Amino acid sequence: MGYLLGIDLGTSSVRATLVAPEGDVVEIAARQYPISIPRSDWAEQDPELWWQSTCEAIKEVMHKSGTAPKGIRALGLSGQMHGLTLLDEAGKPIRPAVIWADKRSQEECREIRGLVDEKRLYSITGMPIATGFFGVSLFWMKRHEPTAYDNVRIALLPKDYIRYRLTGEFATDATDGSGTLIFDVRKRNWSQEIITSLGLRDDLLPEVLESSEIAGVVSKVAAEETGLAPGTLVAAGGGDQAMGAIGAGIMDQGIVGSVLGTGGQMITSIQEPVFDPKQRIHTMCHAKEDAWLLMGAILAGGLSLRWFKENLGGVESLAGDMCGISPYELLSMESEKVEPGCNGLVFLPYLAGERTPHMNPKARGCFVGLTLSHTKAHMARAVMEGVTFAMKDCLCIFQDLGVPIKSIVCSGGGAKSPVWRQIQADVYGTRLAMLSNDEHSSYGAALIAGVASGVYEDVLELRNKQVSNEHIIHPIEKNRPVYEKQYSVFRSLYPALEGAFEMLG
Structure with a gap:
C-alpha cells in the first residue's frame, strides 16, 4: 500500500x-x-x-x-x-x-x-x-x-x-x-x-x-x-x-491538548464555533469540515526555558556536552530538588509579549519575589511553573465558556521533562496523559x-x-494548595505591572 x-x-x-x-x-x-x-x-x-x-x-x-x-x-x-x-x-x-x-x-x-x-x-x-x-x-x-x-x-x-x-x-x-x-x-x-x-x-x-x-x-x-x-x-x-x-487524537469534544513547544497552546475540539466575548482566545477551523478548534496561545512556552538555558545555563550546557546529556535534562534534574512554589518565586513568561489572555505585545517577562535564599535551580523551576500558570490561564477561559474538559493530553518539548509534566498535572489539578x-x-x-x-x-x-x-501523570494532592496560592499571586501580577510594561515600551 x-x-x-x-x-x-x-x-x-x-x-x-x-x-x-x-x-x-x-x-x-x-x-x-x-x-x-x-x-x-x-x-x-x-x-x-x-x-x-x-x-x-x-x-x-x-x-x-x-x-x-x-x-x-x-x-x-x-x-x-x-x-x-x-x-x-x-x-x-x-x-x-x-x-x-x-x-x-x-x-x-x-x-x-x-x-x-x-x-x-x-x-x-x-x-x-x-x-x-x-x-x-x-x-x-x-x-x-x-x-x-x-x-x-x-x-x-x-x-x-x-x-x-x-x-x-x-x-x-x-x-x-x-x-x-x-x-x-x-x-x-x-x-x-x-x-x-x-x-x-x-x-x-x-x-x-x-x-x-x-x-x-x-x-x-x-x-x-x-x-x-x-x-x-x-x-x-x-x-x-x-x-x-x-x-x-484531539478530535472529539472534551479532550484538551496542552502543547509546550516554542510557544504554548491549550487546544480542544468543538462541534460549533465558540467565541469569547473578551477576545482572549482563538477560534479556528479543524481538519474535519464539521468541527472547529478553540485555542489559547502563549508566545514563550519552551522558549522561556531556552532563554534561561542560553543565558543562565552555561554550566549545564558545558556539562551536557561533556557527558552527552541534554542541558534541559540537567536543568530538570536540578528543578526537581526544589519544593513546589519555589519558596515564593514567580516568573512571568512574557519574554516576547503575550497573546492569551492579555493580547499585549509590550508585556515583559520578569521574576518576582527573588531573595538571597533563591538559587538558579529555584529560577529554573519558577520558569516551568510560570509557563504552566500562563497555560492555566487558557484552560480557565475554556471553563468560563462552558467548554467540557474530560481529559488533558500533554505534548511538545515540555512534556519530555518529568518534573514539568508533574507541574502541569498539579497546576491543572487533573491527570495528564502523555502519548x-x-x-x-x-x-x-x-x-x-x-x-x-x-x-x-x-x-x-x-x-x-x-x-x-x-504515561498517566496524576496530580500530587499536597502540591495543589501550594499552586493554587501561587497561581493567585501570578494572576495578580500582570494587572499590577501593566502600566510599567507600557512605560517601558
Missing part, C-alpha cells in the same frame, strides 16, 4: 515523519534553521532555507528507513501558523518571510481597530487583533514596503510555500487560513468583508482547500531535489495546531495524507490510529 510521509515546518526546525498504513511511526528526520532578527521586534526566516532543509529531511528519512521513492503513497504538510511569505511573478520570494513571532506591526494593529469594528472582526475571524498574523503583516507591507507589495503575485503561509515547491500549485487550507485574521471561520473561506475594509488585494490570496483534499502531485523538479517519486500525491494538510490535534509518540504535527500530517489518498475512509477513522497513552 505504501508509506505515508508527514512534513512539519516548525519555527526552529522541519521534521519529516514516515508512517506505516497501520499508524506506526517508521522513521523521523529533522533539520534546524535560525530565526533572523534584523531589527528590534522583527522576526523573519528565509523560505529558501525552509525548502533546502525540507529536502534534506525527506532524503534522510527515506535513506534511514530504506524506503524507495515509489514506496511513499502520499505526503501531507503541517506548519507554523500566521506567517507571511510573498512571491513574485516568477514564484520567487520577494523578501524574507515574516513569521508569527514578529511584533513590528503594533501601530498597524491600532490602525486596524479604527478601520474595522473589533467585535465584528472577531465574530468573523475568531481571531483577536495581534501582531505576527498574516493579514496584519500584509497590511504592514502595504504601508512600509509598497514596491514589494505591488510586485507580489501570491501571498502564502509558510507550509504552503513548501507545498508550492513540491507541486507548483498555489493553495492553502481552512485550518491555516483561519489563523490569518482575514478569514471567515464559519464559511471556511477568505472574508471579503475584512479584506475590503483593510484595503488589501484579494488577488494575492490562494485557493482554500480542506486538509484532506489532494492539493497536487510532486513535480519532476521537486522529485529531483527531494528524492520523492514524480506524481506522489500531496495532501493540503494544515496548520501545526490542527495537525498536532489530529496526531494527538508514546511525540511527533504529533508531522504524524497528523501523515495521517491526513492517508485520508487524502484513500488509505483511511475519513478523519474519524484516525481515532483508531493514534498511538496509545504511554
Whole structure:
C-alpha cells in the first residue's frame, strides 16, 4: 500500500515523519534553521532555507528507513501558523518571510481597530487583533514596503510555500487560513468583508482547500531535489495546531491538548464555533469540515526555558556536552530538588509579549519575589511553573465558556521533562496523559495524507490510529494548595505591572 510521509515546518526546525498504513511511526528526520532578527521586534526566516532543509529531511528519512521513492503513497504538510511569505511573478520570494513571532506591526494593529469594528472582526475571524498574523503583516507591507507589495503575485503561509515547491500549485487550507485574521471561520473561506475594509488585494490570496483534499502531485523538479517519486500525491494538510490535534487524537469534544513547544497552546475540539466575548482566545477551523478548534496561545512556552538555558545555563550546557546529556535534562534534574512554589518565586513568561489572555505585545517577562535564599535551580523551576500558570490561564477561559474538559493530553518539548509534566498535572489539578509518540504535527500530517489518498475512509477513522497513552501523570494532592496560592499571586501580577510594561515600551 505504501508509506505515508508527514512534513512539519516548525519555527526552529522541519521534521519529516514516515508512517506505516497501520499508524506506526517508521522513521523521523529533522533539520534546524535560525530565526533572523534584523531589527528590534522583527522576526523573519528565509523560505529558501525552509525548502533546502525540507529536502534534506525527506532524503534522510527515506535513506534511514530504506524506503524507495515509489514506496511513499502520499505526503501531507503541517506548519507554523500566521506567517507571511510573498512571491513574485516568477514564484520567487520577494523578501524574507515574516513569521508569527514578529511584533513590528503594533501601530498597524491600532490602525486596524479604527478601520474595522473589533467585535465584528472577531465574530468573523475568531481571531483577536495581534501582531505576527498574516493579514496584519500584509497590511504592514502595504504601508512600509509598497514596491514589494505591488510586485507580489501570491501571498502564502509558510507550509504552503513548501507545498508550492513540491507541486507548483498555489493553495492553502481552512485550518491555516483561519489563523490569518482575514478569514471567515464559519464559511471556511477568505472574508471579503475584512479584506475590503483593510484595503488589501484579494488577488494575492490562494485557493482554500480542506486538509484532506489532494492539493497536487510532486513535480519532476521537486522529485529531483527531494528524492520523492514524480506524481506522489500531496495532501493540503494544515496548520501545526490542527495537525498536532489530529496526531494527538484531539478530535472529539472534551479532550484538551496542552502543547509546550516554542510557544504554548491549550487546544480542544468543538462541534460549533465558540467565541469569547473578551477576545482572549482563538477560534479556528479543524481538519474535519464539521468541527472547529478553540485555542489559547502563549508566545514563550519552551522558549522561556531556552532563554534561561542560553543565558543562565552555561554550566549545564558545558556539562551536557561533556557527558552527552541534554542541558534541559540537567536543568530538570536540578528543578526537581526544589519544593513546589519555589519558596515564593514567580516568573512571568512574557519574554516576547503575550497573546492569551492579555493580547499585549509590550508585556515583559520578569521574576518576582527573588531573595538571597533563591538559587538558579529555584529560577529554573519558577520558569516551568510560570509557563504552566500562563497555560492555566487558557484552560480557565475554556471553563468560563462552558467548554467540557474530560481529559488533558500533554505534548511538545515540555512534556519530555518529568518534573514539568508533574507541574502541569498539579497546576491543572487533573491527570495528564502523555502519548508514546511525540511527533504529533508531522504524524497528523501523515495521517491526513492517508485520508487524502484513500488509505483511511475519513478523519474519524484516525481515532483508531493514534498511538496509545504511554504515561498517566496524576496530580500530587499536597502540591495543589501550594499552586493554587501561587497561581493567585501570578494572576495578580500582570494587572499590577501593566502600566510599567507600557512605560517601558
